[in-house]
Structure formats: C-alpha cells, structure tokens
Amino acid sequence: MSALPQASPASCPAYTDLADRFRRMAVLAECETVLHWDAAVIMPASAAGPRGDQLAELRVILHEQSTDPALAELLQAAGGEPLDPWQAANLREMRRDHLHAAAVPGDLVAALSRACSACESVWRDARPRNDYAAVAPHLEEVLRLTRRAAAAKADALGLDPYDALMDQFEPDARRAEVDPILEDYAAFLPDFLGEVLEEQARHPAPRVPEGPFPADAQRRLVRTLLETVGFPFDQGRMDESAHPFSTGYPGDSRITITIKEDDPAMAVMAALHECGHALYEANLPSDWARQPVGRARGMAVHESQSLIVEMQACRSPEFIGWLAPRLSEWLGDDPAFAPDNLRALYGRVTPDFIRVEADEVTYPAHVILRYRLEKALLAGDLSVADLPGAWDEGMEALLGIRPPCPAKGCMQDIHWFDGAFGYFPTYTLGAMTAAQLMAAARAERPGIPDDLTRGDFGPLLDWLRRHVHSRASSLSTRELVTEATGRSLDPAAFRAHLRARYLGRD
Structure with a gap:
C-alpha cells in the first residue's frame, strides 16, 4: 500500500496540495458526522432548529472548499x-467529489440541508x-429541492437525474x-416465496420467546x-436510537440499536448488522485516512459488509447453534x-410491513417498492x-399485504425525510454482493x-480485510467484486444462497 506523498512533495506539488485540502x-x-449522531441519539428536540443551522453552515463551508476554483x-x-x-x-476520487460538489450552487446546498433537518425532526x-399530514409539507420541500439538485448534477455529470443521485x-x-x-428478483420472488412458505407449512411453527426481556439484559447480551x-469498543460505542445506524470515522466507531422488550431479535440483529458496517470502517487502510481513496467503496459494498455479518454468518445454522445458549444465559x-x-425462528420467512424487520x-x-416509488417521485409522476x-398498492402487489397505517408504510424509514433519494437500491445490491463474497470466502x-460454530469470526474477517476492507476505494465496485470473487456481480449467487438456506437445494 502506498503512503501519502509527504516525503518528496516537490515531485508532486499539485497532488500534495490537493491531499492537504481534502x-x-x-x-x-467528521464534525458533521458527530452532529448527526448527536441529533439522532441524545440531542433534545428543542435543539432541532439550531442544529439545522449548524449543519447547514458546515455544509456551506464544505461546499465552498470543495468548489474552490483552485481545485x-x-x-x-x-x-x-x-x-x-x-x-x-x-486523484480519480477527488475529481469525482469535485464534480458532484461543483454541480450544485451553495445556496441550494444550504437550503436543502435546512429542509432535510427540519423534515427529519418533524x-x-x-x-x-402516525401523522403523515404533519410531515407531508416538509417532504414536499425536500423533494422540490432534491429535484433541483438532481437536475444540476445531471447536467454536470451527463446523467439521468436519478442516476446522478444514485451515483452519490x-x-x-x-x-x-x-x-x-x-x-x-421481483419476477423470481412470487414462485420462490410460495415454495418457501409451502415448505415452512410442513413443519410446526417455531416457538416465539415470551418476554418481557429487560432492556439492561439485552444491552449486556448485545455487547x-x-x-x-x-x-472495537476501545475505539467505539453503542447507543440507542429510533432507527438503528452506524457512523463514525477512523478511531471513532458508533453504532445504535433499537430495543423492544418483547422481541430481543430486534436489538441482536440490528447490532450485528451495524457491527458489519463498523468493522468495514474500522479496517480501512490507515495510511489513507481522510483521503477520498481511503473511504469505503460505495454503499452497496458497505451494505454487503453488514449483511455478510448479519445474514450470511449470524443467521447461519452454525452460528445460531453457538448463539442459542448465550441467549439463555443472558x-x-x-x-x-x-x-x-431458534434456527427455525431466525430463518422464518413471513411477509411483513416493516423493512428493517423483514x-x-x-x-x-x-x-x-421504494426504488419504484422514489423514481416516480423524482420524475414528478407521483405526488407526495x-x-x-x-405505497399500499405496491406492497400489496409485491407481498400480498397492505399496511394498516402510514407509520407501517411510507413513514417507516428516515431516508426520504432526510433527503436520501437514490440510496435504497444499494441495500439489495449489497445483499447480492454479500452472498457472492461469502461463497468466495468459503x-x-x-x-x-x-x-462459526465456535463463535470465531477471525478467519472470515481476515478474508474480508484482505479482499474488501484493505482495498477501500482504490478499485471500482465492479473491479473489487471481480478481484475478490472471480466475476462481476451475479444475482444468481444470491438466488443460490436463498435456495440452499430455505429449501435445502444447491
């Protein structure tokens, strides 16, 4: 791995200047990251307005620096x-960052930041x-400004507006x-889901834990x-929030969980999922910290790292055998x-309203569903x-269930209310990448x-460090996946994983 060119800046003066600026x-x-974490975890609701101003000011400063004509x-x-x-x-990643930043005027950056902060707070x-009417006007404003930002990026990057957002x-x-x-996958799902549900029906339904399970006990278990x-608890912390997430930067890993006293699986699986994200960030190459190439390689790869821990490893029959006595102990x-x-319970397939519990x-x-709807919202084909x-019609068409209220429908996720349009497809791209990476690792x-039967993640993490974490953004996603697995992303690997786990077929 190459180190930053600090020893002989005379040979690369422009690059050395750029490295310092970035x-x-x-x-x-990183300051912005901490402010976001604080807002989600411990900030009093009364501080939402000032926090919005703080974040907007930071983003304007960042925008000014990233669009400096000298760059x-x-x-x-x-x-x-x-x-x-x-x-x-x-340098390639610096150019990409500069293109995205320079495409959007500073006043729009500030306006969108304030609108997102206000919308998220509401x-x-x-x-x-369950008050969609209260948040709808704020979402309208976020969407209006997001369309403007998408159009500006599309012009600068030569992309479709949605592609310009997804590219972020x-x-x-x-x-x-x-x-x-x-x-x-939408075409594959109905028949496959029917087969899985039919197979499940041949066996008694698994017993469900009978709570309540005290929050303190769950916290100790999760830790x-x-x-x-x-x-790395010596470089990180765990807290609670309305929506589990992982954030931080090198040397400061922060994850949050959500605890339900009648359902310990919520905290357990959220923690394992967010831990995968945190381990990726913690194991990025330290020589390239605070440089664009030293960042994670996009959110699809990021999601693959959370899902290879949570879904591929921790919901495997082998790990669940290790987990079971620990649940009883705590x-x-x-x-x-x-x-x-527990294997039957954690492998249970049941169409549900809530994404994070699916x-x-x-x-x-x-x-x-979210991908289809956000494309329609952005294009103006669907109103707020x-x-x-x-949403309700789309959920019924895909899974045969209809949410009883907006809180279990279009209000359940933070993403749109925080302006994150173009993010959702990375979840499934990440799941498919995780299946392909795990197959290669095994x-x-x-x-x-x-x-995993011994609770030993060392060999798996070592493989991930060598093939994914240490590569950071030195490769494109396609190059990284191809180098690690021998081929570019192939959705067939995910379908093969599902058939093996849920139907016992190779």
Whole structure:
C-alpha cells in the first residue's frame, strides 16, 4: 500500500496540495458526522432548529472548499505528475467529489440541508403519532429541492437525474443495470416465496420467546455479541436510537440499536448488522485516512459488509447453534432459545410491513417498492399526497399485504425525510454482493462454517480485510467484486444462497 506523498512533495506539488485540502475537508465532514449522531441519539428536540443551522453552515463551508476554483486547476495539474496507482486512484476520487460538489450552487446546498433537518425532526415526532399530514409539507420541500439538485448534477455529470443521485451513494450505478437486477428478483420472488412458505407449512411453527426481556439484559447480551464478532469498543460505542445506524470515522466507531422488550431479535440483529458496517470502517487502510481513496467503496459494498455479518454468518445454522445458549444465559431459559427452534425462528420467512424487520427473502421486495416509488417521485409522476396510497398498492402487489397505517408504510424509514433519494437500491445490491463474497470466502476457506460454530469470526474477517476492507476505494465496485470473487456481480449467487438456506437445494 502506498503512503501519502509527504516525503518528496516537490515531485508532486499539485497532488500534495490537493491531499492537504481534502484532508481538511474530511475533518469538517467528521464534525458533521458527530452532529448527526448527536441529533439522532441524545440531542433534545428543542435543539432541532439550531442544529439545522449548524449543519447547514458546515455544509456551506464544505461546499465552498470543495468548489474552490483552485481545485479544478490543481486537479488538472496533478494529472501530469508521477503518481503511483493508489495516488492515481485518489486523484480519480477527488475529481469525482469535485464534480458532484461543483454541480450544485451553495445556496441550494444550504437550503436543502435546512429542509432535510427540519423534515427529519418533524418525521421523528410525527411517525409515532402516525401523522403523515404533519410531515407531508416538509417532504414536499425536500423533494422540490432534491429535484433541483438532481437536475444540476445531471447536467454536470451527463446523467439521468436519478442516476446522478444514485451515483452519490454507489459510484457508477445506473438505472440501466439496476432496473433489470431488481425487476428480475421481483419476477423470481412470487414462485420462490410460495415454495418457501409451502415448505415452512410442513413443519410446526417455531416457538416465539415470551418476554418481557429487560432492556439492561439485552444491552449486556448485545455487547457480548459485538465483542465476539470483533467490534472495537476501545475505539467505539453503542447507543440507542429510533432507527438503528452506524457512523463514525477512523478511531471513532458508533453504532445504535433499537430495543423492544418483547422481541430481543430486534436489538441482536440490528447490532450485528451495524457491527458489519463498523468493522468495514474500522479496517480501512490507515495510511489513507481522510483521503477520498481511503473511504469505503460505495454503499452497496458497505451494505454487503453488514449483511455478510448479519445474514450470511449470524443467521447461519452454525452460528445460531453457538448463539442459542448465550441467549439463555443472558435472557433466561426460554424454550424458544433451543437451537433447533431458534434456527427455525431466525430463518422464518413471513411477509411483513416493516423493512428493517423483514427476512432476507422478502427484504428485496421492500427495496424494489421504494426504488419504484422514489423514481416516480423524482420524475414528478407521483405526488407526495398520493405516496401513502401508492405505497399500499405496491406492497400489496409485491407481498400480498397492505399496511394498516402510514407509520407501517411510507413513514417507516428516515431516508426520504432526510433527503436520501437514490440510496435504497444499494441495500439489495449489497445483499447480492454479500452472498457472492461469502461463497468466495468459503471456497478459499472451507472451515468458515466450523469457525462459526465456535463463535470465531477471525478467519472470515481476515478474508474480508484482505479482499474488501484493505482495498477501500482504490478499485471500482465492479473491479473489487471481480478481484475478490472471480466475476462481476451475479444475482444468481444470491438466488443460490436463498435456495440452499430455505429449501435445502444447491
């Protein structure tokens, strides 16, 4: 791995200047990260207005720095300097960042930031009350400004507006490739889901744990599980929030969970999922911290790292056998925690209204619904007023269920209310990537399932560090997946995983 060119800046003066500028911008972005975490975890509701101003001001400063006219000149000059492969990749990522930033005027950046902060604050209050009418005007404003930002980025990048938004989260992702992947799964799902439900019906329904399970006991259990997987508590922390998430930067990993006293699986699986995200960030190459090339390679790869921990490893029959006695130890001797019952329970497929509680068979349907709707919202083919009805109809078409209220429908996720349009497809792209990576890891290290029976994540994490974490953004997503698995993303790997786990077929 190449180090930053600090020893001989005379040979690369433009690049050295750029590296320092992007380092300073990364520090400001870290400040923004902490402010977002604080708002979601401990900030009093009365501070929402000032926090919106703080975030908007930070984003304006970042925007001013990232659109400084001198950057364009430095980027051009650095292209003629003798850079090694990692430095060249860093320059490529700098150019990409600059293009996205320069496309949107500063006043729009500030307006969108304030609108998102206000909308998210109202959403947090309105969702428990099931009050879509309260948040709808704020979502209208976020959508209006997002359309303007998307149009500006589309012009600058030569992309479709939705592609321009998706590119922020998953570089080089395009509707032309994503549409067939997701629609192919939508076509695959009905028959496969029917087979899985038919197979489940042949067996007694698994017992459900009978709570309540005290929150303190769940916290202690989750901490033990995170330590087992490898979460760096000496450089991180776990808190609680309305919506589980992972955030932070090198040396400061923060995850949150949501605890339900009648359902310990919510906290357990959320923690394991977010731990996968945190481990990816913690294991990025330290030599390239605060440089664009040192960041995670897009949200599809990021999601693959959370799902390879949660779904591929921690819902495997092998790991559940290890987990079962730990649940009894921390939460009490409930018959539902018997290993065979727990395997059936955690492998249960049931169409549900809530995305974050969905099983891995039906989860992509939740993503497909959101993907279809956000494209329609952005294009102006669907109004905010009509969103709840369109959501309900789409859910019924995909999974045969109709949400009883907006809180279990279009209000359940934070993403749109925080302006994150174009993010949702990365969840299913990540699930497919996780299946392909796990297959490659097991092919190289056949002992991984046996390791999981002992709660040993070391060999799997070592493989991920070498093939994914250490690569950061030095490669494109396609290059990274191809290098790690021998082929580009192939949705067939995900379908094969589902058939093996839920129908016992190769």
